[in-house]
Structure formats: C-alpha cells, structure tokens
Amino acid sequence: MSEPTRESGAPLLRIERLSLALPEGADRLYAVDNVSYDLKAGEILCVVGESGSGKSMTANALMGLLPTGVHVAKGRALFDGQDVLAMDELSHRALRGRRIGMIFQEPMTALNPLMRVGEQIAEVFEAHGLLTPRARRERALALLEEVRLPDPTSALRAYPFELSGGQRQRVMIAMALALEPELLIADEPTTALDVTTQAQILHLVKDLQARRGMAVMFITHDFGVVAEIADRVCVMREGKIVEMGEAREVLDHPRHDYTRALIDAIPADVVAAVGRPADTVAAVGRPAGVVAAVERPGDAIPPPRDGTDSTPLLSVSGLDKVYRSSGGWFQPKREVVALDGIGFSLGKGETLGIVGESGSGKSTLGRCIVGLNRPDSGEIRLDGVDLSALEGRALRAHRRRIQMVFQDPYASLNPRIRVGMAIAQGPIANGVPKAEALAQARTLLATVGLDGGAAERYPHEFSGGQRQRIGIARALALNPELIVADEAVSALDVSIQAQVLKLLDDLKQKLDLSLLFITHDLRVAAQICDRLIVMQKGRIVEHGSAREIFTSPQHPYTRELLEAIPGRREAPATATAGVL
Amino acid sequence: MNFFKRFAQNRGALVGLVILGLVVLLALLAPFLYPDSPWRMVQRPFLAPGEVSGFWLGTDVMGRDVAAGLAHGAWVSLLIGLISTVVALAIGVPLGALAGYFGGKIDDALMRFTEFFQTIPNFALAIVLVAIMEPSTFSIVLAIAIVSWPPVARLVRGEFLSIKHREYVEAARLVGQTHRDIIIKQILPNTLSPVIVLASLMVATAILLESSLSFLGLGDPDTMSWGYMIGAARTVMRQAWWLSVIPGVAILLTVLALNLVGEGLDDALNPQLARAR
Numbered sequence: 001m002s003e004p005t006r007e008s009g010a011p012l013l014r015i016e017r018l019s020l021a022l023p024e025g026a027d028r029l030y031a032v033d034n035v036s037y038d039l040k041a042g043e044i045l046c047v048v049g050e051s052g053s054g055k056s057m058t059a060n061a062l063m064g065l066l067p068t069g070v071h072v073a074k075g076r077a078l079f080d081g082q083d084v085l086a087m088d089e090l091s092h093r094a095l096r097g098r099r100i101g102m103i104f105q106e107p108m109t110a111l112n113p114l115m116r117v118g119e120q121i122a123e124v125f126e127a128h129g130l131l132t133p134r135a136r137r138e139r140a141l142a143l144l145e146e147v148r149l150p151d152p153t154s155a156l157r158a159y160p161f162e163l164s165g166g167q168r169q170r171v172m173i174a175m176a177l178a179l180e181p182e183l184l185i186a187d188e189p190t191t192a193l194d195v196t197t198q199a200q201i202l203h204l205v206k207d208l209q210a211r212r213g214m215a216v217m218f219i220t221h222d223f224g225v226v227a228e229i230a231d232r233v234c235v236m237r238e239g240k241i242v243e244m245g246e247a248r249e250v251l252d253h254p255r256h257d258y259t260r261a262l263i264d265a266i267p268a269d270v271v272a273a274v275g276r277p278a279d280t281v282a283a284v285g286r287p288a289g290v291v292a293a294v295e296r297p298g299d300a301i302p303p304p305r306d307g308t309d310s311t312p313l314l315s316v317s318g319l320d321k322v323y324r325s326s327g328g329w330f331q332p333k334r335e336v337v338a339l340d341g342i343g344f345s346l347g348k349g350e351t352l353g354i355v356g357e358s359g360s361g362k363s364t365l366g367r368c369i370v371g372l373n374r375p376d377s378g379e380i381r382l383d384g385v386d387l388s389a390l391e392g393r394a395l396r397a398h399r400r401r402i403q404m405v406f407q408d409p410y411a412s413l414n415p416r417i418r419v420g421m422a423i424a425q426g427p428i429a430n431g432v433p434k435a436e437a438l439a440q441a442r443t444l445l446a447t448v449g450l451d452g453g454a455a456e457r458y459p460h461e462f463s464g465g466q467r468q469r470i471g472i473a474r475a476l477a478l479n480p481e482l483i484v485a486d487e488a489v490s491a492l493d494v495s496i497q498a499q500v501l502k503l504l505d506d507l508k509q510k511l512d513l514s515l516l517f518i519t520h521d522l523r524v525a526a527q528i529c530d531r532l533i534v535m536q537k538g539r540i541v542e543h544g545s546a547r548e549i550f551t552s553p554q555h556p557y558t559r560e561l562l563e564a565i566p567g568r569r570e571a572p573a574t575a576t577a578g579v580l
Numbered sequence: 581m582n583f584f585k586r587f588a589q590n591r592g593a594l595v596g597l598v599i600l601g602l603v604v605l606l607a608l609l610a611p612f613l614y615p616d617s618p619w620r621m622v623q624r625p626f627l628a629p630g631e632v633s634g635f636w637l638g639t640d641v642m643g644r645d646v647a648a649g650l651a652h653g654a655w656v657s658l659l660i661g662l663i664s665t666v667v668a669l670a671i672g673v674p675l676g677a678l679a680g681y682f683g684g685k686i687d688d689a690l691m692r693f694t695e696f697f698q699t700i701p702n703f704a705l706a707i708v709l710v711a712i713m714e715p716s717t718f719s720i721v722l723a724i725a726i727v728s729w730p731p732v733a734r735l736v737r738g739e740f741l742s743i744k745h746r747e748y749v750e751a752a753r754l755v756g757q758t759h760r761d762i763i764i765k766q767i768l769p770n771t772l773s774p775v776i777v778l779a780s781l782m783v784a785t786a787i788l789l790e791s792s793l794s795f796l797g798l799g800d801p802d803t804m805s806w807g808y809m810i811g812a813a814r815t816v817m818r819q820a821w822w823l824s825v826i827p828g829v830a831i832l833l834t835v836l837a838l839n840l841v842g843e844g845l846d847d848a849l850n851p852q853l854a855r856a857r
Contacts, residue, residue, distance in 0.1 A: 372750055396756040404754055412747035416769040422748075425765075426755030471751075478755055 011038035012215045013062075013183055018075030018085075020057050020066070031057045031070055033239040041182065044209060044216040046230035046247070048223065048262070050493035051464070054239040055219050059185045061085060063102055064092055079183070098128055101176030105188040107168035111160040117144075117171050118156030124178040143174040147204060165358070166197035170204070177208065184209070187219045194357035194520060199564035202228050221493060223263050224523070224566035227251055235259045261495055312345035313514050314369070314402075314482055319343065319378035321364055321538075338364040339375065340538040346482070351508065351515040353529030353546065355522060355561070361538040366486045366518045370404045371395060382482070400430060403475035405504075407487035409467035413459035419445070419470050420455025426477045437477075444473040448503060465496035469503065476507065483508075484516045489524055501528050522565055526550060534558045586848040593844020599837035603830075607658050610651035618648040618804040626820050640809070640823050641816055650830055653806040657834065660721055660805075661786040665779050667725035672732025673768075673775065679733070680740025681763050691737070694730045702727040706789055710798045717800045720793060724786045735778055739771035773849035780842035784835040791831050806831050 144152035424437035713719035794807025813823030
C-alpha cells in the first residue's frame with residue numbers, strides 16, 4: 001500500500017472546537033467541551049487525564065464508538081482534510097482500521113476468545129476485502145514478527161487465552177497495524193499490564209511509530225507513561241484542555257496547578273519517595289535517603305523505625321499453595337504453584353509491602369493470611385496462634401483480628417446495602433447490638449474523612465476514592481490488629497491514590513495497626529512501606545527495607561522491576577551510584 | 581432515573597401493564613358483576629354474542645353465560661398462576677441458593693435432583709401428578725409448581741455462583757458473618773432482579789398450563805376456568821366458534837400482558853442491558 005504523500009507541517013488530524021454532549025441528567029453538560037488540537041504525522045500525542053476527564057471521548061468519536069446518549073454537539077474532526085464526524089457510515093468504515101487503527105485497554109476482552117490469533121488478524125484484511133486467504137496468513141505472520149511476539153508461527157494458531165496479557169496486547173497492536181494506518185489510537189493500552197510488560201509495549205509502540213512514521217494518539221492517566229513516550233502532551237480535566245505543549249516542557253515546567261498536582265502525585269524519583277507520604281520534605285530528600293542507606297550497609301533487615309517493636313505480630317513460615325485444575329477427559333491436569341515456601345514476619349505497627357507482577361502469588365498470599373484461601377501447608381501465626389489450624393467458630397473469632405481492604409472499590413461494597421450497615425455488619429455479626437454498631441459506623445466514617453450522613457446512602461452514590469474510604473472504615477470496624485490491603489489503590493486515579501495512601505498511613509499511626517500492603521506498583525509501595533518483599537512465581541526473591549530495595553536491589557528481577565517503572569528519570573541511577 | 585420511569589420507557593410493558601390491570605380488575609369485580617354461579621344455566625344455549633341483551637358474549641352449550649364464565653375464570657387463572665409461581669419460587673430459590681453457595685457435593689446432589697425433574701416433559705408430568713392426586717385447585721397448583729421450579733433453581737444457582745466470589749461477599753466472610761446471613765443478606769438481594777423477571781414469565785406459563793390441564797378435563801370440577809371453557813366448547817367449534825375463541829383470546833391477552841410486563845421489568849431492573857430505543 002502506498003503512503004499518501006502529505007506536505008510536512010499540515011496536521012494529519014485536526015480537532016476543531018469539538019464538543020460532545022452528554023445525555024441529560026449527567027453530572028455535566030459536555031463530555032468534551034470545545035476542544036481543539038492538532039496531530040501531525042510522525043508525532044506521538046499523549047492525552048492525559050484522570051477518569052471522567054473525557055480523555056477517551058474524542059478518540060471514541062473519531063472511531064464512531066461513542067456510547068449511546070453521547071452525541072457531537074459542535075465542532076469538526078478533520079482527518080487528512082475530511083470531517084470524520086460528518087461522514088456516512090460507508091466511508092467511515094473504509095477509514096476505520098485502514099487509515100486509523102485502534103488498540104484498547106483490556107486485550108483479553110478486545111480479542112475474540114473463540115478465534116485463533118491468526119484468523120483474527122486475517123479478518124482485518126477480509127473486512128476490507130484485501131488479499132487472498134493465503135497472503136493474509138503470510139501478512140499475519142509477518143505482523144506478529146514485527147510486534148516481536150515470541151514464536152510467531154505457533155502464536156498464529158493459538159487462542160487468546162493461551163497468551164499472556166502482554167502477548168495479547170502485541171496481537172492487538174499487530175491487528176491495529178495490519179493495514180498500515182496513518183493514525184494509531186491507543187486507549188490506555190498498558191494500564192492492564194505489568195510494569196515490565198508495560199515498558200516493553202511502550203518501547204514497541206515508540207519503535208513502530210518511528211519506523212512507520214505513524215501519528216499516535218496515546219490516551220493514558222499515567223504521567224510516567226507520558227514521560228516515557230510523548231512528543232506532545234494534552235492534559236484534560238472535566239472535558240476541557242487545561243494544558244497542552246511539548247512533553248518536556250509540560251513535564252518540567254507545568255504551568256497549570258492541576259498538571260502540577262498530577263505530576264507530583266507520581267514520584268518521578270522513586271528513591272526520594274521512599275518513606276511516608278506524610279513525611280516532611282526534609283525527610284524525603286534524597287541525601288538523607290542515601291545517608292540512611294549508607295549507614296547500615298549490608299543489613300538484610302534493618303531495625304524497624306521507632307514505635308515498632310521487634311516481637312512479630314504475624315509470622316508466616318513454609319507456606320505452600322498449588323492451584324490444581326481438575327482437567328477434562330482430553331486435558332491433562334494443570335498445576336500452578338502460587339506460593340512456594342513463603343516465610344516472613346511482620347512486626348507490630350509495621351508496614352510490609354509485597355510487590356510482584358500478576359501471577360507472582362502475592363494476592364494468594366494475602367488471601368491465605370486473611371483466611372479466604374487455605375494454604376496446602378505451612379503456618380500462619382498471629383501472636384503465636386496458628387491460624388491455618390483453626391476451623392469454624394474459633395476461626396471466626398480470630399478473623400476479627402485480620403481485616404482486608406479490597407482492590408475494586410466498585411465490587412467490594414454490596415450495591416443493595418446502605419453504607420452504614422455495610423460497616424456495621426461486622427460488629428453485628430460479632431454480637432454488638434445493632435444501634436450501637438450503626439452509631440460506631442458513623443464515627444468510623446468521620447475517621448476516614450466522610451461525613452456521618454454517608455451512612456444512610458447506597459454505595460453507588462460515591463466515587464471510587466470515597467468507596468475505598470468506606471472499605472477501609474469497614475475493615476476498621478472490628479478493631480483489627482492487621483490490615484491486609486490487596487491492591488487497595490490500584491483502581492484509583494493518582495491524585496486519589498495519594499489521599500488514600502495518606503489516610504491508611506495516618507490510621508496506622510493513630511490506631512497502632514500493622515499493614516500488609518500488596519501491590520504491583522513500586523511507586524505506590526515506595527510511598528508507604530517500611531519493608532518490602534519482592535515475589536516472583538510464588539517465591540520471595542528479595543526481602544529488605546524499602547530504602548535498600550530501591551537504592552541497591554540485589555536480585556536481577558527486582559532490578560528489572562525498578563527499571564521498568566515508566567517515567568523514571570535520572571535519579572535512581574545516581575542514587576544507586578552514590579551508595580555503591 | 582427511578583424504577584417506574586425506566587419501566588415506562590418500554591411502551592410494550594405499559595400496554596402489558598394496562599391489559600393485566602384490566603384482567604385483574606375483571607377478576608376482582610367478578611363476584612359483583614356476576615354474583616350468581618357461572619355454572620348456572622340462565623338462557624337458551626348457543627346464543628351468539630349480542631343476540632339477546634344482557635348476554636353480550638352469548639351463552640354456551642348448556643346455556644351458561646359466557647361473560648360470567650370469563651370473569652370468574654379470570655380469578656381462577658390469575659390465582660393459580662400466582663400461587664403456583666410462589667410455590668415454585670419457594671422450592672427453587674432455596675435449592676438453587678444452597679447449591680450455588682456451597683458448591684461441591686451439595687451442588688452435585690441438588691443439581692442431579694433438579695435435572696431429574698427437568699428431564700421429564702413438563703406437561704406430561706403435570707398431567708400425571710394431577711391425575712394421581714385427583715383434580716382440585718390444590719393439586720393443580722402443586723403440579724404446576726413441581727414442574728416449574730427447576731429453571732428457578734438453575735437461575736439462582738448461576739447467580740450465586742457468580743456473586744459468591746465478589747469482594748463484598750468475601751468481606752462479609754472476613755468480618756465473620758454466618759453462612760445464613762451471607763446467603764440471605766448479601767447474595768440473595770442481588771439475585772432478585774432476574775428472578776423477578778423469570779417469575780413474571782412463570783405466571784404466564786402457569787396460566788397456560790392450567791388452561792391446558794382444564795382443556796383436557798383435568799381442571800378442578802368446581803371452578804370455572806378459561807381452559808375448561810375452551811375444552812367444553814371444542815366439540816361445537818363449527819356451530820359456535822365464539823365459545824372457544826373468547827376464552828382463547830382472554831388467555832392470549834393475559835399471557836401476552838405478563839410477557840410484556842416481564843420484559844419491561846427486565847429493562848427496569850437491568851438498566852445496563854436495556855436495549856437502546
């Protein structure tokens with residue numbers, strides 16, 4: 001296919017005063033309000049914003065994917081001089097896929113689960129009536145090679161579920177690139193992926209873009225990703241553009257307060273962020289960090305900070321868990337080792353971070369500790385009592401002492417139970433009179449920064465961050481000694497993340513709690529954890545104080561994780577050099 | 581948007597609701613409109629509708645007032661439809677809930693039991709049950725309930741299977757709620773919308789089943805029902821078509837109305853799935 005020639009400088013895509021109207025009764029009038037920007041060929045534009053900022057809406061309008069009820073109120077979207085929004089369905093269809101490609105956030109749901117990968121790629125050509133079936137297969141193979149899928153020949157015959165998340169996203173990219181589009185729209189393509197995979201995919205996108213001279217519209221919420229990939233940045237908030245400019249310029253000298261807040265919410269320099277979000281600036285400063293690390297070189301487990309005593313609250317030893325799928329008549333049984341000889345201890349008042357990528361067994365570990373899963377063998381001792389040996393009533397009595405904050409603020413609250421009752425149900429189940437429990441729930445809501453009136457409302461009336469606060473209040477209702485937070489802030493926007501982390505930290509201090517913080521995000525772990533455990537494939541590969549792990553990681557996997565953090569600038573390397 | 585607004589967005593559902601309202605009104609007013617027994621012979625047989633004033637739907641083979649039969653039959657049909665559905669729910673919901681919640685062996689046992697009922701054709705089983713127990717309102721209700729609970733159990737089990745792994749259920753386990761509380765307070769309320777939709781359709785099926793049983797002469801001999809009216813008139817189809825058609829249309833309208841209402845409930849209870857209109 002021949003690349004249409006275009007005089008350089010003329011934008012490939014020009015959005016002109018575009019407004020997209022939301023249906024009546026929505027929280028604002030326009031999803032996107034009077035937005036204009038250009039995108040030149042060979043340029044990567046990052047559209048950044050938090051959830052609800054309308055950052056994906058323009059792209060959806062371009063692709064004809066607007067949700068029902070949302071419509072174009074005014075404005076144009078000129079793609080190579082033609083208004084895409086005014087096109088009839090037929091010419092729009094010719095444009096989609098062929099000249100504008102799109103990749104989505106969730107590669108599992110964006111691929112047809114019952115269709116082999118090769119056929120799905122070939123289908124792109126088929127939809128546009130191109131090539132013979134044989135040639136389609138060959139192109140599919142070439143594309144898979146181009147996106148650097150390991151073993152592309154067998155990947156052609158694989159079903160999506162046989163591939164990992166990163167591999168699926170590569171397939172999606174191959175499909176989007178199949179017809180050599182001039183514009184690639186990527187809607188949060190790395191959000192669902194692990195950090196190391198994310199780094200690879202970002203690299204791939206950038207590489208392909210440079211090789212093909214495509215324009216890329218990259219939609220993301222993560223300024224780390226922006227720093228990694230963008231030429232230009234467009235920051236959106238509540239449907240309006242708050243700031244737009246060259247990436248370097250915006251990142252280094254954000255003019256708007258909102259942009260600054262977003263950038264600050266992500267510590268670009270992870271090492272400096274080690275410590276609590278509540279810490280004073282002086283304590284966070286890098287020199288102090290380096291000195292602290294130098295002061296106790298080689299300590300495997302440094303003495304905990306003040307206020308944490310050395311008697312362990314929780315000690316885990318020899319924990320094993322294997323998931324077995326029963327297998328069918330024609331399928332062998334499958335075994336996945338989730339936990340393999342895990343052992344660690346957690347002191348009173350301490351925050352221990354468990355870091356790992358998906359499949360590392362970190363969530364299984366958390367679930368075993370709270371008692372949602374049963375380990376195959378091993379001991380979990382809370383104050384010396386082995387929890388894995390308890391059953392029924394005795395177990396129920398001990399459950400009070402370890403509570404959990406869940407990942408998904410939308411799934412973790414029962415939509416049909418009022419917030420007050422959701423918090424009070426724990427104490428009620430443990431014999432506290434209902435009225436008293438409900439009164440206590442109101443106090444707890446105040447503790448987590450919501451007003452008492454919230455108790456009468458249903459969960460759907462709250463935002464994600466507020467729901468997570470409710471989840472925390474629920475966990476606190478039973479006066480636990482240990483809180484297991486399983487990816488507790490992963491589903492939240494960065495600015496909200498910081499608030500929730502601060503809340504957790506404050507509560508921990510005030511109530512003398514221990515915290516087991518499970519996360520895939522090292523940047524988050526850096527902000528809250530005293531000590532860290534790095535897990536890979538069910539094993540602990542590294543174990544040490546947060547500062548040590550960030551400044552001088554010992555295990556290659558830890559190093560790989562640290563390097564994969566998007567938007568990591570200068571700092572860690574120099575800091576590490578200083579220590580060594 | 582509130583519940584009724586979403587319901588009213590579906591025009592068909594509103595029409596259904598109006599028809600259903602009229603049928604219910606007819607059933608309620610039957611004892612006042614036609615205080616006499618609908619079995620009483622009041623006029624010459626085979627009067628066509630409108631032939632003699634006062635008998636606007638005519639009379640049947642035995643000279644009974646068709647309009648009176650229709651009104652009293654509405655009561656019987658609705659009552660049997662409702663009660664048998666309630667009984668079916670009372671069997672199906674707990675079985676499905678237990679099977680879905682506990683899983684494993686309990687699930688296997690309960691589901692095999694459910695399949696045992698599912699594999700026998702509904703209507704055949706209902707006939708056998710009524711025949712064994714002797715036809716009466718009680719036996720008909722029981723028979724209909726027994727043949728119609730398995731889909732409820734299946735549905736509730738499926739909902740439980742998916743909801744029991746939600747984080748809020750796990751949170752409830754962690755705070756130490758008992759299994760009973762988790763089933764009743766946490767999961768069951770969240771399974772109700774599909775069950776309500778299914779129940780509205782089950783009432784329609786039950787009315788059809790009752791009519792079919794009565795048509796075959798297995799109705800309660802003491803109650804006038806629409807099915808019986810059609811059954812009794814089938815031999816005189818050619819002389820007096822209206823005798824079968826009038827109750828037939830009544831059944832059609834009622835079942836249609838219930839289906840429309842069910843669809844409207846589905847839209848209203850699952851707003852995400854509601855089709856774009």
